[in-house]
Amino acid sequence: MIHEVDEALRRLLTESGLEASGVDVVFDAPTRDWAARRTAPTVCVFLYDLREDAVRRGSGTEEVYDEEGHLVARRSPPRWFHLTYLVTAWAGRPQDEHRLLSQVLAGLAAADTLPARLLTGSLAELGLTVALDTAGTGLDAPEAADVWSALGGELKASLGVRVRAPLAGVTRAVAPPVTEGLVVRSAQRVDGSAQRVDGSARDGEGGGTAPGRRLRYTETGDPGAEGFAAPRDRGPAPARRRRGERRP
Known part of the structure; x- marks a missing residue:
């Protein structure tokens, strides 16, 4: 974010005619x-000087949706920071x-922005x-004289410029919606051994098989040739509810 503020200030100063005058803008x-x-x-x-504007710190998360309206991520709110610059001219x-x-x-x-x-x-x-605040009063930052003393230079005319900019919050992806059915495979114990439904034995020798069970979808008739475990098309996203709204 800091380098993006630098670039915006450089462009703003360039538009004021400095570039046409052959003046360099450096940081x-x-x-x-x-x-x-x-x-x-x-x-x-x-x-x-760089410090956070704690008064504007938010809480909670923001939901991020894709083009189809499905929830894909949650993002924390941005945090705001004050960036204070010392602007001087050299000739x-x-x-x-x-x-x-x-x-x-x-x-x-x-x-102003x-x-x-x-x-x-x-x-x-x-x-x-x-x-954007230029030469404003009450800048919560070190005095210009203290800055010059720390730099080891001589005090000269300068402008105090403060920028209040947001730092993007952290985005965390959420699990995608389920589009495939689940298959439950059971195993039975025959003569002290576990037997899979495909007939192969584990934990020793044994015989007999147990049929697998598939989870059923409600209001579903023909599951198709691949059964209920086959991949299915993702339906339209459900309508979003406003905060405080009850489900019908």
Whole structure:
């Protein structure tokens, strides 16, 4: 999920005109060594904090059905996480950096959510809203000054960007519906030995056979040439009941 948020942010910044201006968008840590190696105008989007939104944690499971309406899996609800980024602009002069940072601010502040067309992978499959908060107040994350101190770099102008994104739940497949009948084969003990219904003896010598028994289907007339144990077509899926609805 994290790399999918990165890609959505990169696409959003690219649409704001950075690519046409020849500006690189990277997700590296803006350390002192990294800054010394930079050679082109760059926007750095550094992820420095990740924590779960426990208030939005759900419970229970969601049923997953196939195209024919049969239950095929159960999935736990998604869990939501806050991803906090430090966005900085790097150029030859402070004036150029401020102009570049202003362009980034305009592109990010225009959107309260990451557009669905920019989402990929699990974010696109879930179809849930991915919230975007740019330079908001009260970000529950370390202060920018503390981040710069940990990186060993000098404090400079930056934007705090927080994304609230879902992490897909765990999907567990369920057993497929039964489409074949069951055959019950019994064995009898003759002279202290177990005898199978096909006439072959086990646990010693013995004689005599016992007929097998087949489970009967209700309201079934002719079982066909292969008997009641033959594979049968899977019928239509039963109508789903709403929660709290009683069976007729």
